Amino acid sequence: MTQTAAMPGVAGRGASRASRSGGNAIDRARKRLFVPFVGPALLFYSLLFVGPAVYAIWISFTKWSGAGPMEFVGFGNYIRLFSDQLFLKSFGNTLLLLFVVGAAIFIVSFGLTLVLRDMAGRKIARSVIFFPHLVNAMIFGVLAGFVLNPGGLVNTLLGWLGVTDPPAWLAQDNLFPLIMVMLTWITTGYYTTILMAGVDRIPPYYYEDCALAGANAWQRLRYVILPLTWDVFGTCAVLWTISSVKIFEIIWIFGGSTGQGIPPTQTWSTAVYTYVTAFSGESIPAYGMASASAILSLALVSVLVVLLRRVMKRDAIEF
Structure with missing residues (x-):
């Protein structure tokens, strides 16, 4: 036993x-x-x-022109950047692209998502909206400069409509707002597609429960759609934060369409500032300053991504 x-x-x-x-x-x-x-x-x-x-x-801690010996300057490049009005202007433009254009993109994208959710032919509409994102931003910059120049298509059409004194679209003060509008148009389709995928994954029985409970459109949006797509919004916010700091092509091409080669300084982002500082033929290249500018951009992205992850963190909802 x-x-x-x-x-x-x-x-x-x-x-x-x-x-x-x-x-x-x-x-x-x-x-x-x-x-x-x-x-x-x-x-x-x-x-x-x-x-x-x-x-x-x-x-970034050295003074170097790309050739010859490096001179260690410690935090000298960073101190010079924060006293450089051109860098501060470029940094401010980058923040405008990040927050203002980002807000416009998400408002328009989410609005289109809600409109197209139950629309017939939504797949075709999604493809049409997404198409501008497939075209290189440089092409849009060239086309915009061609269409908006004083003798371009827009002013020609305005002349046919009787407008004898059309706006100076390519005036330096107008370039950056136009760039913001173009970026919103180009990028909206990309984030609309992501948000639509997030909304599509919500099970239909949630909407059926809302209908049985007598919930209106606002309540359905607040208590069903937003909570169940919150993680998608967080992902989109991180993606745009990273992308906004790297915006370069459309500023360089569209700003250069004014005939100056290098875009006007009113339109510069930190990416353009970094490039011009490192590779401009108008002065001795300053690789130390350019590297410091790039490192500050990286630090900005890192801090914002961490903050976004903390602010937008919520308990996971399984469905």
Whole structure:
């Protein structure tokens, strides 16, 4: 009886040891596969991204023209940036792109999402709205400069309508607002597609429950759609934060359409400031200043992403 009673325990311990040995074997196999499969990717990423980023941080503490010896200046480049009115203007423009254009994009995108949700032919409408995002921003910059120039299509049409004194669309004070409008138009389709995918995943029975409870459109939006797509909004906010700091092409091309080559300083973002500081042929390149500008942009993105993740963090809703 005693031997028979002990048998289940012995069997259980044996099974437990076998399970642990099997688990250890799997762990060892994973470790062996880590080097040949993940190692090359990590090496590639380090050489192309981590290494240059660390080197750029080092350059930001030096005074260097790209040739000859480097002169270590500590935080001198960063101090000079915050006393440089051109950098402050560029930084302010970047914040306008981030917050003002971002707010316009999300308002329009979410509005289109709600309008197209139950519309017939929504797939065709989604494709039409998404199309501007597929076209390179440089093409839009060239076309906008061609259409809005004094003898362009817009002024010609206004002349046919009897407008004898059309606005100077490409005046320097008008360029940056036009760039903001174009960015809103180009980018809205991309975020509309993401938000529509988030709304589409909401199960139909939530809307059926709302109808049975007598909820109106505002209550359905507040208590169903927004809570169940909040994580999608958070993802879109992070994506736009990263994208807005890198805006360069449309400013460079559209601003350069005024015939000056380099865009007017009123339109510069930090990305344009960094490029001109590093590669402009009008003065000695200042790679230290340009690297400091890029590092500050990276710091801005990092801080904002962390804040967004904290502010928009909510308990996960499973459905």
